[in-house]
Amino acid sequence: MKYAHIVRAIFLERPNRFIAIVDIQGQRETVHVKNTGRCKELLIPGTEVILEKSDNPARKTAYDLVCVYKGNRLINMDSAAPNQAAAEWIREGGLFPEKVSVTTEKTFGNSRFDIYAESEKRKAFIEVKGVTLEENGVVRFPDAPTIRGVKHVEELIRCLEEGYEAYLLLVIQMEQVLRFEPNWKTHQAFGRALVKAQQAGVKILARECIVTPDEMKINSKVPVFLEESSE
Incomplete structure (x- = not known):
């Protein structure tokens, strides 16, 4: 189960269960969260996250949030x-x-x-x-x-x-x-x-x-x- 285009970012906030705001090399970006669960213990401001960039230029969000670091532990949080x-x-x-x-x-x-x-x-x-x-x-x-x-x-x-x-x-x-x-x-x-x-x-x-x-x-x-x- 592999992802094609991976980008690292810093999690900033989660306005609702479907989207998050992240920082990609100093640029604020709205991304899709591929997990509608609470995940409050994972998505903490300042935490490093892993995004997958979409190949679909028509999408409202260019990235999916798929993984998060919890200390040194990498956790996949993609519900699919x-x-x-x-x-x-x-x-x-x-x-x-x-x-x-x-x-x-x-x-x-x-x-x-x-x-x-x-x-x-x-x-x-x-x-x-x-x-x-x-x-x-x-x-x-x-x-x-x-x-x-x-x-x-x-x-x-x-x-x-x-x-x-x-x-x-x-x-x-x-x-x-x-x-x-x-x-x-x-x-x-x-x-x-x-x-x-x-x-x-x-x-x-x-x-x-x-x-x-x-x-x-x-x-x-x-x-x-x-x-x-x-x-």
Whole structure:
């Protein structure tokens, strides 16, 4: 999952969830933010960010904000990147031992799942969640309440009941983290949905990514802890 034209900038402010104001070598520029989440712990004035320049001259904004530095850690915050990286990873044999055909945005019941993988041996639905919230090496999801996320997890249980394999793939959009856990403080219902899904047989997987300014690629396993926090 690569970006073509990368530019470094300094984040100044975020007037709304769709745009940000940045400084590119002394020039103020309005850019599109490819993540509508809060990201308040990431987008701090003075922070270095990575932009991708668009090839479309008709666009209102010439750049997309795709990565941000948190100290020395580079975090990809492009909400489209996890699905793209996951599809590439599965096609390359990252999840299943045999070759599978991969379909994106596959409908099942009242939900549309990110990935459907099929071979002679299996039929599997995979929902992908990108994770950017990190504290002391612990990553959590979600960073805001997500009723839609709860619905997707519950629908994965239905997939199992209909005879499919079901996976929730948490794509950690950074490297060198300690573990994943639900963000119990922000959305308890999502954490409980994960626990219920795991007990039903849904496979909850977390993978960290190799992140560079122009690329994000799924890499190694991250331990998943679903025990409810008392914080």
